[in-house]
Amino acid sequence: MKADGILPASFRDPSGFLFYRDGAIYRQINTAYKENYDHLVSSRLYDALVKAGLLIPHEEVDVALSQSAAAYKVIKPQPVTFISYPYEWSFSQLKMAALATLEIQKKAFDYGMSLKDCSAYNIQFMNGKPLLIDTLSFEKYIQGQLWVAYRQFCQHFLAPLALMSYKDIRLNQFFRIYIDGIPLDMASSLLPCRTWLKPSLLSHIHLHAKSQKHYADKAAVTSNRKMTQLSFKGIIDNLESAIKGLNWHPAHTEWADYYEDTNYSADALEHKKKLVAEFIDQIRPKSVWDLGANDGLFSRIASDKGIKTISFDVDPAAVEKNYLKCIEKKERNILPLLLDLTNPSPPIGWQNTERLSLQQRGPADTALALALIHHLAISNNLPFNKIADFFATICSSLIIEFVPKNDSQVQRLLATREDIFPNYRQQVFESEFSSYFTIRSSAKIKGSERTLYLMRRKGTEV
Template sequence: MRLIRLKNFNLDDRGCIFEFDGRIFRGIYEHRKDLILEILNGGLLEELVKRGLFVPTRVSDLKLDDYALVLEHERVDPIIYPYEWTFSMLKSAALMVLDIFEVAKKYGFYPLDCHAYNVGFKGGKPVFLDLGSFFKTNAKEDDCLLSNFIRNFSRSYYFPLFLWSRGIVDLVRFNFYRGFYHSYREYLLLREGLSSGFRIDEALSRLMFKGLKEIALFIANLGYDESPIGDFNVKKGYAPLISGLKILFKHSGLNLVCLKGLREEIENLKVNFKTRWEDYYGPAPKLTPRFSRILSLVKDLCRDAETAISFGANACFFENALLDMTHIKRVICQDADFNALDAGFNRYGHRSDGKEIFFACYDFLKPLLPITRVKSPYKRFKSDLVIALALTHHLILREGCSMDFILKEFRKYTNKFAFIEFMPLGLWSPGSEVRVPPWYTRDNFRNSFCKYFDFLLEEQLEENRILFIGKVK
């Protein structure tokens, strides 16, 4: 037996994660065995799994040197990383973590290590993945642990949700890419309209009149911000006030009031800005003859395909129909327009037929690869069938990408088949003049297509839609 240790995801003192034959195992160290068994047998894990909040987990018969206990977790695949989530995915993950907190608290635990990289999506719902995140509470440390949970939760979910709701999307996604947590200082900069060089105690005079939630966030995050802007030195006159607030929140239960306020605000947060493609299908999309023909071709030509990835999925109407009307069991919807993809998540994310639909918001022509803690999208999202409908003309004529480059990228995501449309009239709409460069031709696209796929079929579906179907060489 050859176990692969997932080195980049072993950051706690409870044990280590291993992969074998597509299965996920967790080895538990001897000094943490009793704690983990209490989580397993004391009712906590059972209730979390029953409520769909934690990935199903069992004690394995597997024996490993250096580990007193081995667990097996149900695999969640594919993993969609937080910087690839939509707003509603992040929001649902935040509310799920608060639900976990309420359950864990009943059994004497807090989910301290609650950052978003410990969350996966299954069946359109977030699910927690890390058993090592639960810490046992006690009377002596309870308030300190609770403050730690508020800090980690706010920096993982509330701050990025607040920024995103105000249109600061790129910063949120970059912060998720570079690490687990978001900056309290950036949150204050936007919320309070402070100058970039403000001192943290300057904000306190404003926060004192903003309610218990804001004061609790201030106390929990004081001294833990990673931002290089400014500092956290506190003016001498403020020190007694801050000390008094720490004592008050430590012994009064006001931190729990803060969590209630956080839940209420998160439930009400919305995105209040439009994106280019979010209304692409309109309020009542219908299955066109073109879509019906493509679905028929998938059934006829891709009988041994079970999974698909669709690029430029917009609000995912076609992808949902692909699951409804063909044998495909899983589809991954990709789009760089976060509002469009978010509409798809909200409309089609929850299925009850056993088939799965996933949502990944990123620019597939510029995937973020250098970070060592994550796997590339090529590995995570590779499927039996790659689909790109009404997309290549934007990439070629608007983004300036070559046909070869685009088709080479599509090839990296498929094991078997490719369904890719070419728009011979380019960025054209009925009634307008056709303007395309002389090299932008059907023949040139076909030649590029055949470099990466064995040609199966070429069919004109509409005036400006030619479908190319190929099989992996």
């Protein structure tokens, strides 16, 4: 259960903040935001956005729950299953989040409101779709006003998507360094010259960056600047076209075609699926983290049973394929995310408390580690006890596959390096994992040398 108190990340906006109380999350709305909140509700913008699946639903609760005298109201938003961050999203996830943000802005405009911020962190994926989780992101539109969130939208969405599309898909990792999105001058210098010929990127990134640089050390009066409604809508429309025009097609990567390029026979694959399903049925978890999920083949055994499943992989192409499959099948229980298990998401931001590490967002009821152990132990030189120690921090139950040294996939890893792994043996694996887990079941996967284990973390056995 989360400790009571204000969330460390909830300090920027004086309109209100999030807090935990008795394990539930609440949002305090301050009196300073009264007029805007009342307009959000009375104009029926809130209803329209919730109906469209673009804004997190909430209920108003007793204001006595508030954390300070500044409170106007307290609301209880629907809990988000798993908080994810833009550096963990695939290209299409960031693109969908950008388009959802612009759609929200367009709808808000129809109801006389506008977004006052455009942080990618305010968007989360719930039931397979991106939605805004910050109910206090709206302000009443005043005739002539500019879009105050313009810079933030370009830094949080347009610049990273352009870099991912035109330069390298891995550049969304800049989000881990720059908490307020990709600096436009850096994006401009990294983007190839041909992007100067794209009017939307020329204006919103290259010239925008020049303008920022030009006025960086100049005191210019901006309070009397204004633009018409049509211009406001024109900027949103132009940004929407720019985002829609950015694409990325996953090429052939190491993992994207993994299941077509493995030594598994069809029978062995089916048997492995059956064993995983049986183990999941035994433990009936509420949440599953599939680590090294590739395109989510085994994650879907859990998610198809209605279990909330996070499908992690290190390969952007695999995550992209997985997410596109989610969209195609309208899946609600699976969330594909990008994660390098050997360097998982750290806590970042002010005092390293604004964005949580992977472990802080756990533990999951069950972790799946299928065809993963050899990559950690051999490719990353991790001893079994360190791997077991890590798994013990992120899950209560573990379904893990042991891949022996004579397996062709392990041989492939050893083909170009010296075998310095005398302890990479099943007996040592069982012994080291037994320090942290109780082995509940194990079964050989037919037609292979591999073994699947069901383990329960010590101290959590029922």
